[in-house]
Amino acid sequence: MNKVISKNPVAYHNYSIEDTIEAGIVLTGTEIKSIRTGGANLKDSYANIKNGEAYIYGMHISPYENGNIFNKDPLRDRKLLLNKREINKLVGLIKQKGYTLVPISLYFKNNFVKLELGIGKGKKLFDKREDIAKKDAEMKIRRAIKNK
Numbered sequence: 001m002n003k004v005i006s007k008n009p010v011a012y013h014n015y016s017i018e019d020t021i022e023a024g025i026v027l028t029g030t031e032i033k034s035i036r037t038g039g040a041n042l043k044d045s046y047a048n049i050k051n052g053e054a055y056i057y058g059m060h061i062s063p064y065e066n067g068n069i070f071n072k073d074p075l076r077d078r079k080l081l082l083n084k085r086e087i088n089k090l091v092g093l094i095k096q097k098g099y100t101l102v103p104i105s106l107y108f109k110n111n112f113v114k115l116e117l118g119i120g121k122g123k124k125l126f127d128k129r130e131d132i133a134k135k136d137a138e139m140k141i142r143r144a145i146k147n148k
Contacts, residue, residue, distance in 0.1 A: 002107045002108065002109050002114075003107060003108045004105055004106075004107045005035055005038065005040050005105075005106045005107055005108065005113070006038075006040045006041060006042050006105065006106045007042065007104070007105045007106075008042040008043065008045070008102065008103050008104055008105065009043060010043070011102050011103070011104045011118060012104075013123075013128065013131075014102075014122060014123060014128075015100065015102050015118065015120040015121065015122055015123060016120050016121055016123055016127070017102065017104070017118035017119070017120035018099075018118075018119055018120050018121075019118070019119045019120075020104065020116055020117065020118050020119070021082070021086060021090075021116075021117045021119065022109075022114050022115070022116055022117075023054065023080040023081055023082050023114065023115050023117055024080070024081035024112060024113070024114055024115075025056065025078050025079070025080060025081065025113055025114075025115055026078060026079040026080075026081065027061075027078065027113060030063070030064040030071050031061045031064070032113065033064045033066075034061050034062050034063065034064040035061060035106075035113060037064075039061055039062030039064075040059070040060070040061050040062075040106055041059070041060040041061075042059055042103045042104075042105070042106060043060075044058045044060075045057060045058040045059040045060075045103045046058060046100070046101065046102065046103065047080065047101035047102070047103055047117055048094075048101065049087060049090060049091055049094065049101075052084075052087060053079060053080075053087070054079070054080035054082050054087055054090070054101075055077045055078065055079055055080060056077070056078050056080055056103060056115065057077050058075060059075075059078060059103065059106075060075055080115065080117075090119070093119060098121060099119050099120060099121055100119075100120065100121070100122065101117050101118070101119060102117065102118040102119075102120055103115055103116070103117060103118075104116040104117065104118045
């Protein structure tokens with residue numbers, strides 16, 4: 001049973017996601033407590049691989065109110081827990097085919113915080129317009145069916 005903590009609202013709008021992968025995150029105790037109270041935000045975050053290790057950048061975790069000196073920087077880089085085979089696969093996709101790693105959602109899985117990473121390419125403006133037009137058409141069809 002996965003309890004979703006935070007979702008990236010623009011992940012599917014700005015990127016065409018072709019595959020997803022689940023990764024753990026290295027966090028401190030006060031960050032976990034803050035996440036449990038809903039203090040995480042993925043909006044401007046992105047993931048990358050540096051020196052053979054995966055990191056997430058720009059993920060905001062609010063400081064825990066009762067954390068005092070143990071609180072960390074809310075925007076610090078956090079290491080992602082992936083095995084070597086997964087990292088090598090991601091490195092090949094990023095360098096050769098031009099894919100990027102996009103954080104999609106943050107959730108609890110058996111008391112562990114997991115991050116769902118999407119592997120996708122950035123959409124162009126006309127791609128975004130096509131998606132919006134498709135959604136509008138589907139919504140109009142649903143309304144017509146509902147009204148009949």
